[in-house]
Amino acid sequence: MILAxxxxxxxxxxxxxxxxxxxxxxxxxxxxxxxxxxQSVPDLQRILEMSKLFGVSTDYLLKDDEDRSVIEDxxxxxxxxxxxEEANTFLSFNNTFAGKIALxxxxxxxxxxxxLFFIALQRSGALPLTEQAxxxxxxxxxxxxxxxxxxxxxxxxxxxxRWDWLTKESFDSEYGVEGMVKTRAxxxxxxxxxxxxxxxxxIMAGVIAIILGSVFGGNNEALTTGLVGIFLCCxxxxxxxxxxxxxxxxxxxxxLQEGEYRIEAKENTAMKVVAPVxxxxxxxxxxxxxxxxxxxxxxxxxxxxxxxxxxxxSTILRATEKK
Numbered sequence: 104m105i106l107a108x109x110x111x112x113x114x115x116x117x118x119x120x121x122x123x124x125x126x127x128x129x130x131x132x133x134x135x136x137x138x139x140x141x142q143s144v145p146d147l148q149r150i151l152e153m154s155k156l157f158g159v160s161t162d163y164l165l166k167d168d169e170d171r172s173v174i175e176d177x178x179x180x181x182x183x184x185x186x187x188e189e190a191n192t193f194l195s196f197n198n199t200f201a202g203k204i205a206l207x208x209x210x211x212x213x214x215x216x217x218x219l220f221f222i223a224l225q226r227s228g229a230l231p232l233t234e235q236a237x238x239x240x241x242x243x244x245x246x247x248x249x250x251x252x253x254x255x256x257x258x259x260x261x262x263x264x265r266w267d268w269l270t271k272e273s274f275d276s277e278y279g280v281e282g283m284v285k286t287r288a289x290x291x292x293x294x295x296x297x298x299x300x301x302x303x304x305x306i307m308a309g310v311i312a313i314i315l316g317s318v319f320g321g322n323n324e325a326l327t328t329g330l331v332g333i334f335l336c337c338x339x340x341x342x343x344x345x346x347x348x349x350x351x352x353x354x355x356x357x358x359l360q361e362g363e364y365r366i367e368a369k370e371n372t373a374m375k376v377v378a379p380v381x382x383x384x385x386x387x388x389x390x391x392x393x394x395x396x397x398x399x400x401x402x403x404x405x406x407x408x409x410x411x412x413x414x415x416x417s418t419i420l421r422a423t424e425k426k
Contacts, residue, residue, distance in 0.1 A: 105167055107141040113157040114139075117279045118191045123286060128152055158278030182275040183268065190280045190358055193266055194287065197354035200259050205347035207255035210248050213339035215393075215402070216332040217244035223329035269357045270364065281359060288355045298348035302341035309337030331401075377416065385409040 104112070114124050114135075121135045128135070128149055137143040145153070154161045218241025224230035225237035232240075268274070316323075316330040356362040385405060393402040 105141065106144065106164060107139050109164055110135070110153065111139045113153070113159065117157065117187055118283060124156075126286070127156055127282065156279060156282070182273060185269075185274050185276045185280055185358065187277055187280050187283065190276070190284060193269070193358065194284075194354060196262075196266070198351060200263060201347045201350035201354070203255045203259040204350060205343045207252040207259070208346045209339040209343040210252035210255070212342045213335055214245045214248040214252070216335040216339070217241050217248070219328050219332035219335070223325045223332065226325035226328065273360070276358070284355055284358045288352070288359070291351065291355070295348045295352050298344045302343070302345035302348075304341075305337050305344070306341035309334035309341075312337070378413075381413060381416065382409075 114121070119127075121139070122132045125132045125135045130149065134143070134145075138145050150161055150164055154164060157164075218238065221230065221232075221237040221241040221244075222234065225232050225234055230237060312333050313327075313330050316326055320326040320330075357364045389402055389405040392398050392405065396402070
């Protein structure tokens with residue numbers, strides 16, 4: 104195999120385009136294209152850089168009859184190895200997973216909105232139904248939306264089980280994996296920022312609608328109830344963009360073992376116990392308050408409050424673990 108074929112072979116094994124390889128080597132895409140077409144030969148410096156990037160010896164690149172000789176990683180061999188194929192498969196899976204979970208979360212956020220709209224229309228006289236009938240239709244739609252959200256949540260959660268080890272175990276990466284993930288993370292960063300910004304602005308637009316309604320609507324209960332429904336619609340849109348972007352970034356952090364997926368953070372056993380208990384309690388409190396107390400118009404506040412409290416608990420537990 105000649106040098107041109109070896110460059111093509113190694114580039115494809117790492118999942119890089121010609122442009123991505125060119126960026127890593129500090130050359131133009133046309134240069135890489137000429138190397139792979141055997142129209143020119145890279146200089147010695149580029150050969151050395153490709154040897155490091157591909158994790159192979161320079162002899163293998165330069166000698167046509169040389170067998171592929173991989174540069175051995177000197178890190179702890181007892182750790183599980185994350186291959187380039189596994190990393191690419193996980194990133195592709197995580198993008199699909201992010202969309203499903205984000206949609207499920209948006210539907211859960213939205214589920215109370217139909218109930219509020221029906222009550223608002225009934226109180227305003229626009230809907231010729233009794234309040235009990237309007238509430239019954241609204242609760243039926245609420246339960247339908249919850250069931251639809253579970254269609255996204257449950258299969259996605261089950262399919263994610265095969266990747267649980269990325270969260271729970273410390274692992275080592277094959278040569279080139281970290282560079283590939285960092286390149287993707289850098290490209291995704293502007294999209295992440297724009298998604299978080301758009302989601303936040305959308306939620307704030309819902310808050311502004313409620314404030315304006317309370318200022319100019321006076322004691323109009325129908326208007327206030329309807330505006331809370333609009334607020335939940337805005338929240339649902341914002342939640343979709345924020346959750347989807349967050350999960351995609353989260354997946355890259357898992358592969359890079361950064362942020363809350365640092366090796367030392369994975370050893371935080373307290374969080375593993377507290378988190379599921381906490382969120383089950385929050386969910387139980389939300390359902391009890393909503394169904395037993397009939398407070399659908401305000402019970403949504405459980406989730407932002409629960410999120411803030413959980414962040415505080417997480418910070419305290421991590422600080423305690425470090426000590």
